[in-house]
Amino acid sequence: MKQVLILRPNQQAAELRDLLQQRAASAGIRLQSENASMLRIRSYDDPSQRVADVLEAQWDGAMMVSVNAANFFAEQVHAWAPGQTMKPCRWFAVGPVSARAIVAVINRPVVCPWREHNSDALLALPELQQVEGQRWLIIRGHGGRELFADTLRARGAEVHYLEVYERVPQLPSAATMSDWRQRIDTIMVSSAEQLGAFLAAVPQDALDWLAECTWVVASTRLQQLLPAAISKRVMIADSAASFAMVDAWHRALQLTEES
Structure with missing residues (x-):
């Protein structure tokens, strides 16, 4: 039986687990999956920005980096600027999952890359090539990545952040880690x-276990973050979307069976 560990919070993992079970059943594969989040997400009050000021400002373009960004932004608008709406601007997202979440919050069209869903693909969109003199807003978690903002600034844009959530470590117990080491063969x-x-x-003596696991990751960047010692069996999905992760898992399984 295949044993899969999904490193996602419960709400975000539910669809992926369902699709995994459906694909496994259709292929005649016995599978058990579970999910765990290594981080707890909580609201963050950005000391450098007021939500009301962000809503009142005029932006040429804006993006929310994740579903969490969309959800916590919506919470803060409801709490601190009820009834206030944002001025129209162009909205962007890395992929369709976050795009749907943004649409639900702002009720406006959101553009995202079509084939690959990552920052590089987003930055390659024609709409983002000529941004000199434009004012951009990025809604994100506290201390998020700088790639998107740095690239827009290099192209001449003025970029501002609104940080609406933060990540707090939520690490597994020693007993849970020991249980995973006995059962899990795919992460x-x-x-x-x-x-x-x-x-x-993960304790140092568990690296041999990780090296034997099959890894399904959402991007080349994630593959590059894996230590060389445990990156022998890696399948890269086309995006973080659940269907893409399931497709990558199935490809990895087929390669394992053929080898």
């Missing part, structure tokens, strides 16, 4: 933060 991860927290929690 699926779509977040660099989840991966980093997980690897930090």
Whole structure:
């Protein structure tokens, strides 16, 4: 029986687990999956920005980096600026999952890359090539990545952040880690933060277990974050979307059976 560990919070992992079970059943594969989050997400009050000021400002473009960004932004608008709406601007997202979450919050169209769903693909969109003199807003977690903002600034844009959530480590117990080492043969991860927290929690003597696991990751960047010693069996999904992760898992399984 295949035993899969999904490094995602419960709400975000539910769809992936369902799709995994459906694919496994259709292929005649016995599978058990579970999910765990290495991080607890909580609201963050950005000391450098007021939500009301962000809503009142005029932006040429904006993006929310994740579903969490969309959800916590919506909470803060409801709490601190009820009834206030944002001025129209162009909205962008890395992929369709976060795009749907953003649409639910702002009720406006959101553009995202079509084939690959990552920052590089987003930055390659024609709409983002000529941004000199524009004002951009990035809604994100506290201390998030700088790639998108740095690239826009290099292209001449003025970039501002609104940080609406923060990540707090939520590490597994020694008993849980021991149980995983006995059972889990596949690990699926779509977040660099989840991966980093997980690897930090794993004891040194468990590296042999990780090296024997099949890894399904959402991007080349995540593959590059895996230590060389445990990156022998890695399948890269087209995106973090659940269907893409399941497709990658199935490809990895087929390669294992052929070898």
